[in-house]
Amino acid sequence: MTRSYYESIARARIAGLLDADSFHEWLSAADRVTSPHLAILEQPAAFDDGVIIGQGSIAGKQIFIAAQEGGFMGGAVGEVHGAKIVGVLERAVRDHPAAVLLLLETGGVRLQEANAGLIAVSEVMRAILSARAAGVPVIVAIGGQYGCFGGMGIASRCATTIIMSEEGRLGLSGPEVIETVRGVEEYDSRDRALVWRTVGGKHRYLLGECDVIVPDSMAAFQHAVTASINNGDDWSLEALEREHQLLSDRVKRFGECKDGRDIWRKMGWPDPDAIAMMDNDEFLAAAQGRRAKQTVKVP
Amino acid sequence: MTMENLKYRFDGGKPTQGVTSVVGVLGSGNLEVMVEPAALGGACEIEVSTAANGFGTIWQAVMKDFFARHRAGDIKISVNDAGATPAIVSLRLDQAIETYKGKHK
Numbered sequence: 001m002t003r004s005y006y007e008s009i010a011r012a013r014i015a016g017l018l019d020a021d022s023f024h025e026w027l028s029a030a031d032r033v034t035s036p037h038l039a040i041l042e043q044p045a046a047f048d049d050g051v052i053i054g055q056g057s058i059a060g061k062q063i064f065i066a067a068q069e070g071g072f073m074g075g076a077v078g079e080v081h082g083a084k085i086v087g088v089l090e091r092a093v094r095d096h097p098a099a100v101l102l103l104l105e106t107g108g109v110r111l112q113e114a115n116a117g118l119i120a121v122s123e124v125m126r127a128i129l130s131a132r133a134a135g136v137p138v139i140v141a142i143g144g145q146y147g148c149f150g151g152m153g154i155a156s157r158c159a160t161t162i163i164m165s166e167e168g169r170l171g172l173s174g175p176e177v178i179e180t181v182r183g184v185e186e187y188d189s190r191d192r193a194l195v196w197r198t199v200g201g202k203h204r205y206l207l208g209e210c211d212v213i214v215p216d217s218m219a220a221f222q223h224a225v226t227a228s229i230n231n232g233d234d235w236s237l238e239a240l241e242r243e244h245q246l247l248s249d250r251v252k253r254f255g256e257c258k259d260g261r262d263i264w265r266k267m268g269w270p271d272p273d274a275i276a277m278m279d280n281d282e283f284l285a286a287a288q289g290r291r292a293k294q295t296v297k298v299p
Numbered sequence: 300m301t302m303e304n305l306k307y308r309f310d311g312g313k314p315t316q317g318v319t320s321v322v323g324v325l326g327s328g329n330l331e332v333m334v335e336p337a338a339l340g341g342a343c344e345i346e347v348s349t350a351a352n353g354f355g356t357i358w359q360a361v362m363k364d365f366f367a368r369h370r371a372g373d374i375k376i377s378v379n380d381a382g383a384t385p386a387i388v389s390l391r392l393d394q395a396i397e398t399y400k401g402k403h404k
Contacts, residue, residue: 009324029321029333042302044348044379046325047333071326 003218005143006167010052010069013103016218017225018065023056027084035078037113046072049080053088055097059226064088064095067103070146076110077152082120089127093134099229100131100138102159107174108150121151128158137161137233141221142168142210147199149174157209160235161228163221164201164210166280171199193276197260202275202283206264208246208293215280246293253292267292305347305355307362312343312372317399323391330380330388332395341372349380361385365392374399 003016014023027033029047038045050072055064066085068075077085085102092100109117128138137160142148147169148156156162156170164170173181175189188194197203204210212228214220257263264272267290278286316336323331337344345362376395383391 011321028319030319030335039302044302044325044350044381046331046379047321047377069324071324071329 004216005141005165005218005221006145006216008218009071010067010103010105013218014052014054014056014065014067017101017103017222018056018058018063019060023054023065025052025054026087027053033080033084035080035113037078037116041112043112049078049084050075051081051084053084058101058222058229061098061226061229063099063101063229064092064097065101065103068105070105070144073110073112074146075104075106075144076108077106077117077120077124078110078113079116079120081110082117082124086120086123086127089124089131089138092131092136096134096136098137099225100136101225102128102138102140102156103144104140104142104148104152104156105144105146106148106150106152107146108152118151121155124152125155125158128155132158132160132233132235135233135235137229137231139163139225139228141225142170142201143214143216143221144168147171147174149177160233161212161231162204162210163212163214163224163228164204165214165216165221166196166201166283167216168201168204168210169195169199170201170204170209175199194259196276200260203260203263206267206287206291207250208291213280213284220280250292263292264290301352303347303349303352303355305349305358307345307347307359309343309345309363309366310341312341312366312370312374314341314373315369315371315396315400317374317401320395320398322394322398325379325381327381328383328387330378330383330391332391333377334395334399335375335377337373337375339373339375343372343374343376345376345378347378347380349378349382351380351382357385358388361388361392365389365396368393369396371396 034045050069053066066088140156140159140162143165178187179189205213212224254263261272319335321333325331
């Protein structure tokens with residue numbers, strides 16, 4: 001089956017990735033654990049506050065999962081939404097599942113919930129690191145319409161592994177935010193090619209922020225998640241120092257670049273404009289030896 | 300932005316077995332619908348929370364039409380709406396009741 005991950009809602013992603021009938025939802029819709037803030041603002045609140053959490057199995061391995069629904073307020077993190085994700089990760093510290101899978105699709109903090117949302121995102125970051133410290137790999141998948149931005153962009157980079165499709169986007173400030181703050185001359189958020197050259201899946205893969213890039217299909221995401229669980233987590237001091245070294249090298253090498261194209265040229269791509277048109281297999285073959293970071297995997 | 304809460308009750312439906320189900324997403328022009336079993340003596344209760352104020356009579360007509368088509372009783376339907384059109388609401392309600400019944404084995 002080649003069902004699109006991008007086009008699916010969060011509940012369909014859970015059903016599509018996990019083993020059939022293995023998902024058990026925590027704080028289900030019927031429990032109505034909804035946002036206390038939205039009602040005060042006279043806005044309807046979703047039954048699940050835009051994130052579905054629970055446990056299930058993938059390729060027979062017991063995992064915990066949280067899936068953000070981008071269609072509800074752009075997947076934004078409110079107080080309850082954030083607490084649900086934190087709860088999943090803290091439970092993982094206690095129960096040691098094979099992994100925690102975070103299907104992220106979010107613009108970041110839900111502005112209607114202001115400080116409560118900001119605190120929630122920082123708690124998610126801490127909880128991701130706690131789970132990893134307890135030996136539970138945290139795997140992030142990004143491949144939805146709204147991308148993964150704001151504080152959750154930072155949170156995703158605290159995870160063990162990031163899996164993206166070309167369609168996925170990962171960043172801190174989203175394109176519209178950059179344009180609003182810096183002006184359209186600096187960044188035109190409606191220039192889709194520019195947006196994908198700076199925050200899209202292929203660029204994130206080449207920079208090494210995304211570890212695995214897959215075509216937009218449920219089967220491809222499922223396969224990548226399973227492989228990532230088996231790869232485990234390198235949480236050693238050496239791995240962290242290596243990462244720091246890569247980041248400082250990156251600033252030195254690419255600090256002056258204005259566009260993804262400039263970076264790709266410096267990486268040795270003879271024709272950077274051809275990258276956008278490559279399918280996933282062509283791209284992976286061509287990217288051999290032309291990434292800022294070659295993925296180091298634990299044996 | 301104001302929000303409106305609407306309640307409807309239709310009596311005389313067929314008791315309908317199923318498993319609590321949610322369909323749809325509370326996104327712009329869309330809605331989410333939850334169907335739950337409820338011992339209501341054959342009645343169907345519907346609660347709507349909508350971002351679009353002042354459309355009570357249209358909701359009434361759409362819900363009446365839904366009940367006339369399905370005659371589903373002993374269920375509670377909860378709707379969170381972000382400005383879906385009546386046609387979308389009808390389709391979601393059909394999807395919701397089919398999902399609710401389909402999961403029941």
